[in-house]
Amino acid sequence: MDLREADLDPRQIDIEIRKPGAQPDRSLAITRRTFINKAILAGTAAGAASVGWFPIINTLDLAFGQQAAFKFAWLSDTHLYPKDVNTRFVEKAVRAVQEIKAMTPPADFLIFGGDMAQLGDPVEIDLGADILKELTIKKVFIPGEHDWYLDLGTKWERTFGKTPWSFDHKGVRFIGLNTVGFVPDYWSAKKMTPKERMGHMATLDGSVAGPWAGVGEAQRQWLDRAISDWPKNRPLVLFTHTPLYEYYPPWNFWTRDWREVHEIVRPFANVTNIHGHTHQVLYNEIGALRSIGMLATSWPWPYAPEGVPALTRAMIRADPGDHFDGVGWERLTRTAADKIENEYVMWGRKDIFADSMADSGTADNVNQILSPRIADRMYPY
Amino acid sequence: MRTRRRAVIAGGAVLVLLALGPGPSRVLAPPDALAHKAKHTPDQLAQFQQVFMEQVRIGDLLFHGDADTEKQLNVILSKTGMACAMCHPFASDTHPHEFPKFQEQVQKFSTLRDMINWCIEKPNEGEKIDSDSDAMKALEAYIYWSNRGSRLDTGRH
Numbered sequence: 075m076d077l078r079e080a081d082l083d084p085r086q087i088d089i090e091i092r093k094p095g096a097q098p099d100r101s102l103a104i105t106r107r108t109f110i111n112k113a114i115l116a117g118t119a120a121g122a123a124s125v126g127w128f129p130i131i132n133t134l135d136l137a138f139g140q141q142a143a144f145k146f147a148w149l150s151d152t153h154l155y156p157k158d159v160n161t162r163f164v165e166k167a168v169r170a171v172q173e174i175k176a177m178t179p180p181a182d183f184l185i186f187g188g189d190m191a192q193l194g195d196p197v198e199i200d201l202g203a204d205i206l207k208e209l210t211i212k213k214v215f216i217p218g219e220h221d222w223y224l225d226l227g228t229k230w231e232r233t234f235g236k237t238p239w240s241f242d243h244k245g246v247r248f249i250g251l252n253t254v255g256f257v258p259d260y261w262s263a264k265k266m267t268p269k270e271r272m273g274h275m276a277t278l279d280g281s282v283a284g285p286w287a288g289v290g291e292a293q294r295q296w297l298d299r300a301i302s303d304w305p306k307n308r309p310l311v312l313f314t315h316t317p318l319y320e321y322y323p324p325w326n327f328w329t330r331d332w333r334e335v336h337e338i339v340r341p342f343a344n345v346t347n348i349h350g351h352t353h354q355v356l357y358n359e360i361g362a363l364r365s366i367g368m369l370a371t372s373w374p375w376p377y378a379p380e381g382v383p384a385l386t387r388a389m390i391r392a393d394p395g396d397h398f399d400g401v402g403w404e405r406l407t408r409t410a411a412d413k414i415e416n417e418y419v420m421w422g423r424k425d426i427f428a429d430s431m432a433d434s435g436t437a438d439n440v441n442q443i444l445s446p447r448i449a450d451r452m453y454p455y
Numbered sequence: 456m457r458t459r460r461r462a463v464i465a466g467g468a469v470l471v472l473l474a475l476g477p478g479p480s481r482v483l484a485p486p487d488a489l490a491h492k493a494k495h496t497p498d499q500l501a502q503f504q505q506v507f508m509e510q511v512r513i514g515d516l517l518f519h520g521d522a523d524t525e526k527q528l529n530v531i532l533s534k535t536g537m538a539c540a541m542c543h544p545f546a547s548d549t550h551p552h553e554f555p556k557f558q559e560q561v562q563k564f565s566t567l568r569d570m571i572n573w574c575i576e577k578p579n580e581g582e583k584i585d586s587d588s589d590a591m592k593a594l595e596a597y598i599y600w601s602n603r604g605s606r607l608d609t610g611r612h
Contacts, residue, residue, distance in 0.1 A: 155535070159535060161535075192536070278540070279544035325544055376548035393559075394542065394560060394577070395560045440608075441553065441605050442550065444545040444546065444605075445600065445602075447515050447519070448511065448515055449515035449519065
């Protein structure tokens, strides 16, 4: 097909471009797609221009202007303790809600991405529900591991409904998956109390709960059915608590069966995975599936010693003296061109991304070698 | 003459050892240690390692906010339910191999212990612990142990 034909439908051009055989060089594909993602430096735009993609990008943008852009908000990882134990986390969750409320025009909906509570306590979940009551826009929820393991999801599901779910909104199919609720039983044989079970799950670098993050066979089959009638070139968004790829398994910064999930969504040209759990800026692309990591409101995590996706533009090293630094929420836009764009609303400073190693959250990894902990592997565990 | 002098020295050594009382290193030293050094036995080395790993274990528990261990050592590392490990899984981003250095948050040239205490006080909202206490040494042991193999790069910001 001669792509310079002026009367060709731009949508056809896009399908042609994305076909495996006819796909542009890998580096160009990344450049084009990530140029549209606001997370990339102006330098990349210059790169895109220099290889002649500019005319095509502009054409696609204009041609796809069939549905108006809309915004939605992501909030996650509030890790609330009861109010009389820790007020800082409450402060930060409240601030996020106030800022989301102040969005003009208002967000179409809020997605709460999990880890509302810290220790799965009904008091903590109720506190979160209370704080979110301020927001009267549509709200959808997926659980985090901290919400689930005190009572195996009972309080969560009663308050926020079951997962998985899906809904269509202005030409996008949004899907919420549960990647936290299916860990193999690590508590019965050791006769753990619910609090002990929750305690082990709540320890990110613990070694007792094992590799718990996964979608599971039943939910994968559900996903397959849920997207079977969706046009392959229409945008699809998968909300998960954990990343849908392998970043750093020792901290459960992954989803065990991510490859199978990728297989299921492979026919789709425009899939975006938005996830929490990692409390840091992350960006990855595997095939046509983009994964964007969201911030927490509670605290930022260091980048893992290995596995940080090459496409991630590292965020700044947070200042531990400022409990508002390195945390926040996100404004996401479905643009007129059917792209999902993300804007981090990070508190504490104006620069989100690091320009130099001295400021970068990945800077420690030049020297650092780490070991798993031992105390929870020794007797009686 | 020489034999008697040696016997006197040996006897004196025993008295000194008895006076100082038992302790891991002293119990391990054979009575004629002051006369000439004895070679390390594998058992001794294993015992040194055991003492170290026990401190690493205690440090690991403190680092992860274990309430029983805190009570035993009489320290309050956080009043808001926080634990060091929450921000530092595997003791990451503690960079003990880069201390001492000018520490921005403290606005002073600091050792690892200074930074540990700053963290206990400020983000963790706990009570500072004595720099030479067993709790501090245990925390230090765990942090260093978890970062062993890291490249020594003292003074890096």
